[in-house]
Amino acid sequence: MAKILLIDDDVELCELLKEFLQSESFEVTIANDGRAGLERLSDEHPDLIVMDIMMPKLNGLDTLKQLRSENFDLPVIMLTARGDDVDKIVGLELGADDYLSKPFNPRELSARIKAILRRITEKQPDSTEVYQVEDITIHPASRQVLVNDVETELTAAEFEILTILLKFAGEVCSKQKLTEQALSRKLELYDRSIDMHISNLRKKLAAKPDGTQRIKTIRGIGYMYLTRNIQ
């Protein structure tokens, strides 16, 4: 049974969500502010965090920042106020794996949790498969990314996206495909998740040694990992 850490200052909402998620057979722990959430982290070892952005004491974004400085892989779903694009973008920039705007359909939340968890557990047994494109090497089994033999830390979502881009290096990957395969959900209206993850990837991977970009934006369609013969 997957463990979920739910961090939200709305106590009643937490209770309701806990009941709902338990009925979906998750184990749920609740923390009512960011600091308490971080404290729970070491005792509970959750598989996934669902966290509100607007919270007293330590808000969601700061909590996420702190969390990411210690633990890179733990998937995080952020709950944002609707229409607050800035929060979404900042959240994704800081390495959230997904976001949902409040009020949301709890089924949607549970579907996203399942998608993220499935993504992680599914990929793990993958034997000794290795993707290599030029100076980048990916080991899906150990979730390791080597750029020029130097290990680079990526979040779970970034890792998935990069894997798909490298698998189809030199081909255009549509945003739909990337969302469905890497985030295991459907592309939504105004969905900028992929764009933000790509932007993070670009920052973390930096340009190629010859100064050219790695990931090209194909306007209106998606992205492409550039290889030397297609530039």
Next chain:
Amino acid sequence: MKGLFLKTFVWFWLTTIITISATYFISSRLTDNNRHTHDIDEIVAHYFEEFEQELNEQGIGEFARELKHQRLPRGIGILLVDDHNNVIAVKRVPKPILQHYLDTGNWPEPRGVKLNIKAKAFEIDARQLTLFILWLPKKVHADNFDHRPWFKPFQRTPGWAAFRLLLALLVSGLICYFLARYISKPIVKLRAAVNQVEQGNYDNKVAAEFKNRSDEIADLASDFDRMSDEIKNQFQQREELLRDISHELRSPLARMRVASELIKEKIDASNSSEIDRIEREISRLDDLIGEIIDFSKLTNQSSQVNKQQINLVELIQQIIADVNFEGESTHKQAIFNTSYTRVDIYANKTLIMRAIENVLRNALKYSANDTNVTCSLALENHQAIIAVADKGPGVPEHELEQIFEPFYRTSKSRDRKSGGTGLGLAISKQAIEVHQGEIKANNGEEHGLVVTIRLPLSTQTIQ
């Protein structure tokens, strides 16, 4: 702000030039030799009379002593001699002239100047005396009898006056230039600061640039900074308040949404249509809260911030991609027609995007399935004109203006089946008007509604 600098400079300089010329003219008139000849004649006659009287009353010795302390008009000299040309009293007669007279018995005639001499003879105490009054034009001192020979040729040239005039003009011009700069420069700086605030940059402090001054302009600068701080504060408080309202209103909705889901699990699934209805109403309320908050942000002009150069062609393409993505299921499509690749406006991207999107969404909503909505972008009189035409039922003529009012629904669609919050077009109107644009609706030639948005172009960046 070259205007103010130029104006101040030109006006100050002109005033200075006029003052200099006037002073020069008047003073030159005053020192004109001929002008006072008549007056001097009178004065001389008066002096002869006075001196004769004094000589009679005081005697020669006393008169000579008194004369030393006597005040005489400028340029007048006096010589009193006896019949053997012995000097009894002298005042202000230049030595060379006196010497010449005593040696030769004649008065010299210096070059180029008129030396006026009047003489009168008296008989006092049985002595024959002659009193000379000389009035010497200034030039007698300056030129012919000056002890500084190097100065002479220079001073006498006609270029001297021109040189002095030129120097005066140059110096006054320089002073006026700095004065004009001193006045116009802080205003240019303040204006730049005002522009910054207009663009939402409240942290640009202007007082620091005036720390060398301690006058009203420096005060104005610090007042200005205080004002922009105050605006920033109010703006932030407002934003926070709206955020809090949004959060507080939506929290119960979020709880209701989870609760309704829990109910569904607990009851028979076939009876859940009322619960679905509750959920629909929750999401409708959620939309409404979002729109009301956006609308109130707009009506308070607090959204005048974050303006940037936007390429309308790209923006519309992006919006159309988004709305078409949503409309795929109903086979309604928006089509974009334009002959341009780049039309720049200076605006808040989010607002313009919302404005255009709401119009497009509205058009799609009222279109029949399997029809297209056309969006066109054209230019006219430095304005971008975006026209969105649908093939829906259109709007009765008398309601064309009202559709932009908040919560207005045309009589045909009052049943709310069409969905929406009733704020979409009102938000569009506000957002467009905040950008000095215009939005209008009219019925198309065949059928359907045409909404036309006009937005001022930022510069001539059209391709």
